[in-house]
Amino acid sequence: MNILVLQDHLRNGGTERQSILLARAFAEAGHPTTLLTFRPGGALDFSPAPPRLRRAALQPFDTRLDWFAPGLRRAARRLAPDIVLCMGRMANCRAATLQRALPRATVITTMRTGKELPRAYIRSLHASRHTIANSREAARILADRHALPSEKITVIHNAIVFPPGGTGCLPAKVEAASCRLDGEAAGSKGTGILPLGSGGTGDSPVDGAPRRNIPARASSSSTPGFDTNAPASRPLILLCVAMFRPEKNHRALIELAARLPRPASPAALAADTPAIGDAPGPAPDWQLWLAGDGPERAPCEALAVRLDLAGRVRFLGFQSDPTQLYQAADIAILASTRESLPNFLVEAHAHGLPSVACAVGGVAECGGLAVPPGDADAFLAALLPLIRDPARRARESARVAAHAREHFFPAVQTAAYLRLFERLLERRAAP
Numbered sequence: 001m002n003i004l005v006l007q008d009h010l011r012n013g014g015t016e017r018q019s020i021l022l023a024r025a026f027a028e029a030g031h032p033t034t035l036l037t038f039r040p041g042g043a044l045d046f047s048p049a050p051p052r053l054r055r056a057a058l059q060p061f062d063t064r065l066d067w068f069a070p071g072l073r074r075a076a077r078r079l080a081p082d083i084v085l086c087m088g089r090m091a092n093c094r095a096a097t098l099q100r101a102l103p104r105a106t107v108i109t110t111m112r113t114g115k116e117l118p119r120a121y122i123r124s125l126h127a128s129r130h131t132i133a134n135s136r137e138a139a140r141i142l143a144d145r146h147a148l149p150s151e152k153i154t155v156i157h158n159a160i161v162f163p164p165g166g167t168g169c170l171p172a173k174v175e176a177a178s179c180r181l182d183g184e185a186a187g188s189k190g191t192g193i194l195p196l197g198s199g200g201t202g203d204s205p206v207d208g209a210p211r212r213n214i215p216a217r218a219s220s221s222s223t224p225g226f227d228t229n230a231p232a233s234r235p236l237i238l239l240c241v242a243m244f245r246p247e248k249n250h251r252a253l254i255e256l257a258a259r260l261p262r263p264a265s266p267a268a269l270a271a272d273t274p275a276i277g278d279a280p281g282p283a284p285d286w287q288l289w290l291a292g293d294g295p296e297r298a299p300c301e302a303l304a305v306r307l308d309l310a311g312r313v314r315f316l317g318f319q320s321d322p323t324q325l326y327q328a329a330d331i332a333i334l335a336s337t338r339e340s341l342p343n344f345l346v347e348a349h350a351h352g353l354p355s356v357a358c359a360v361g362g363v364a365e366c367g368g369l370a371v372p373p374g375d376a377d378a379f380l381a382a383l384l385p386l387i388r389d390p391a392r393r394a395r396e397s398a399r400v401a402a403h404a405r406e407h408f409f410p411a412v413q414t415a416a417y418l419r420l421f422e423r424l425l426e427r428r429a430a431p
Contacts, residue, residue, distance in 0.1 A: 073098070327351065360373050
């Protein structure tokens with residue numbers, strides 16, 4: 001199969017990471033694949049490792065316009081794909097146009113958002129050959145709200161981008177701009193494929209500190225300032241990895257953190273603290289780590305200062321690879337007001353992090369503890385027992401890790417895509 005994966009821009013987002021993972025997996029499975037974006041560059045731009053993966057962009061330079069796709073139909077006809085997989089809102093809005101321009105191709109739309117869909121997106125859902133939803137809740141919305149026939153919908157959950165014990169499923173990051181379809185990149189002629197990079201950015205996960213200074217939950221190494229045999233010697237880490245956008249609702253996490261017990265000294269750790277729900281025992285010392293960037297970061301930083309949490313809430317910025325954060329943290333938390341199927345929870349569970357999250361979109365399908373959105377008391381009632389009780393954390397850790405292995409590992413998910421592609425092509429070829 002000749003496969004085209006279409007995305008507007010490789011910004012640091014969950015859909016963008018899935019686009020890269022899938023394009024790479026399709027190429028490694030032996031299928032010539034092109035990852036085509038509207039805009040060049042982006043935080044996740046990369047050098048394609050598999051020889052069958054081509055990386056190209058439509059804009060000759062970055063106009064910063066996500067919707068601008070000059071020459072899309074011409075480029076698609078030149079590539080002559082059997083399958084076109086549209087990823088992200090802007091790409092999905094173009095699916096109807098592409099299906100008309102490529103009548104022999106199978107154009108596939110995707111539903112990976114909890115936001116309202118623009119009209120062009122909805123038209124594309126009906127014009128495309130098939131739609132892949134990344135959660136059962138997204139599939140329900142497609143059928144109930146947008147009248148898409150059930151036989152035209154397939155649910156395939158997100159794949160884990162950064163599996164435990166691995167190096168991740170994304171190619172190496174490079175600083176060069178993306179190539180154009182005509183092979184020009186950074187002012188020079190090329191093959192349409194960027195050269196291999198050096199293997200990563202070396203970004204530090206925590207406020208400029210070296211990676212080796214982040215303690216791992218299960219580590220037996222001699223991390224400075226952290227005795228693995230004395231859990232109370234370090235704070236319990238609550239983690240959220242998400243872009244600072246309004247719908248991610250970091251503000252709610254900070255406000256929840258302000259209600260957590262704050263032991264002031266080692267003696268306070270042994271004292272009784274007011275219980276919420278059925279949470280037994282004293283609460284350990286804790287920190288909240290927020291990894292990501294975006295327009296809501298500055299207001300959230302100001303909120304943490306106002307709530308006297310400046311020493312407990314750490315803003316870690318963009319992380320090209322959050323693996324070491326998953327290894328260092330104890331509990332994942334998410335208070336989004338809109339989601340489809342959050343990559344953060346899927347990956348946190350794969351690394352054995354129990355979680356508490358607001359039950360929006362496909363959050364409950366991730367396998368962690370889900371509470372009613374907007375109910376801070378319910379959130380704390382679910383979170384406090386995990387904070388206070390290491391045995392409960394261990395049981396929940398084993399449960400969510402097993403769920404992630406069964407439902408989200410990359411080989412299983414990418415194989416599901418390829419089986420669907422083959423079935424759709426066979427159906428088209430049938431007399």
